[in-house]
Amino acid sequence: MRAILVGIWNRDITREEARGSLRELKGLVEAVGGKTLGWVLQNRVRPDPKYYIGAGKARQIGEISRGVGADTVVFDDPLTPSQVRNLERVLGLTVLDRTDLVIEIFSRRAKSKEAKLQVELARLTHDLPRIYGRGKVLSRLGGGVGTRGPGEQEAEIRRRVIKRRIHQIREELEEIKKRRRLQRKRRERSETGERILKVVLVGYTNAGKSTLLKVLTGRETFVADMLFATLDTKTSARYLPSGIKVLFTDTVGFIRKLPPELIESFRATLEEVVEADLIVHVVDVSDDMWLDHVQAVKEVLRELSADNKPVIYALNKADRLVEKEEDLEHLPHTAFVDGKAVLISAEKGWGVESLISEVIRTGEEVLGLQLVE
Ligand SMILES: Nc1nc2c(ncn2[C@@H]2O[C@H](COP(=O)(O)OP(=O)(O)OP(=O)(O)O)[C@@H](O)[C@H]2O)c(=O)[nH]1
Ligand SMILES: [Mg+2]
CATH class of the missing domain: 3.40.50.300 (P-loop containing nucleotide triphosphate hydrolases)
Structure with missing residues (x-):
């Protein structure tokens, strides 16, 4: 991944704070084996509901990114599923947010059964609203940009499979939790x-x-x-x-x-x-x-x-x-x-x-x- 980072600053988040946050985002990009080529900070009262940074700015970032050979644009705040869709269309590049990176890092680090289940749950919960018609799944660190699936019906089936899996994981985690509670009680009562x-x-x-x-x-x-x-x-x-x-x-x-x-x-x-x-x-x-x-x-x-x-x-x-x-x-x-x-x-x-x-x-x-x- 060769990434350009994007953040915003305003009255609530100073420029300095936003920059610190981007520095950290760079660390997250590195943690998934990526490289940061540059960053953009925009002064904006609040995120644009459709494009987060506004369509004009997005187009500009797309040009710059392609110019320096970036393949991914990473946003410092959580994006809504529709923002991701709109941005990918305008930028012509993979769009990720902080959440995508953190979930990816967690999934690489998870070792125990429980941690693995928790990360899977987080990922599925995150992906569910991002599966839309034409069947594109936005677990995009693995996949390419704009891969199109067969259509709405396929998407519906995927959603159903995911929901079932989420339910199953929740039950398994509940079991593990009960066992841990017992262990804890035993430990606390030992002598x-x-x-x-x-x-x-x-x-x-x-x-x-x-x-x-x-x-x-x-x-x-x-x-x-x-x-x-x-x-x-x-x-x-x-x-x-x-x-x-x-x-x-x-x-x-x-x-x-x-x-x-x-x-x-x-x-x-x-x-x-x-x-x-x-x-x-x-x-x-x-x-x-x-x-x-x-x-x-x-x-x-x-x-x-x-x-x-x-x-x-x-x-x-x-x-x-x-x-x-x-x-x-x-x-x-x-x-x-x-x-x-x-x-x-x-x-x-x-x-x-x-x-x-x-x-x-x-x-x-x-x-x-x-x-x-
Ligand atoms: N110089 C210095 N380095 C430290 C000190 N304590 C921890 N480190 C280093 O900081 C890094 C992180 O330490 P960890 O103990 O893994 O930190 P953690 O809080 O458990 O981190 P996570 O599990 O990733 O949340 C390691 O490289 C440590 O060697 C310290 O007192 N001084
Ligand atoms: Mg630790």
Whole structure:
């Protein structure tokens, strides 16, 4: 894929923010093995309902894209099925949006049965409204542009097959969810009278959640410098000196403009977030956009109705900002977030003891309240 990226900016999204978002989109293009040739930012009060950027601009982008040898135009916001259709007609190139890319990355990374099912569900839910007369399926990363099928009847049959499959996947996922609930209960009840604190690590993709889980509990997990390395939740325990058992759970990373299809599909996995006593929100403070990432994660937490839980910010990768652990105290970052925050480097082990102390302090409050109940 040789791509041109397109975004818009206006009173709500500044030019700078839109550009940051396009930088991230470039990362998503790379994650599916594509190359970005250039980008276009348009100042627009709101997206055009038919062409997102307007027909004239679309035509212009089509010319430029073909001129530089691009074969795909990627839009930074979710497009409606009819916008995709109109744009492909005007541009004469494959049209993708952020959702297409994220779903594609997820499907390449999915390993467990559950993750695979969730991604398939997200993809089918996404594709269903995009199958229209003449039978063109817009799962376009695989297919070419404008492949025409036999017609409306064929499309109807495909829609029916997809609906049946969606139903089947939902049932399978429900089974898996039940099994996981049982496992969780067993884990939590393992030794009677034992006090257990459930901590979930959440954060933007690539923030260092899996690295931190490893440092906190010794559990080997997949760590990689790529978007969405982790798709399955993993839980691992650490015993505190007081005898309290802390269960730490690593989760799938979040991203800005996370496709609703994916939130919906991963809701079961993210149940661990809803069940947790407290949240450790891991942030990569070496990223220029870290405050935006914090907001994006908070939004997803709100969507999961988990925004009322105690949160500790683990401001990670501080080793990229200072040379020694002692210098952490000179960094201003903790003042920029609302609530308890600890600067750490999961890689170097800096600040991890302070983080654990904070988890204990907050956890004692939470458990204390639970004991009163
Ligand atoms: N310099 C530095 N790099 C780190 C630190 N923590 C993690 N990394 C690196 O950041 C990258 C992402 O780390 P992961 O632990 O996989 O991040 P994650 O949040 O689990 O990412 P996803 O599962 O993709 O959402 C890896 O290359 C890590 O080695 C840190 O404290 N300092
Ligand atoms: Mg991870």
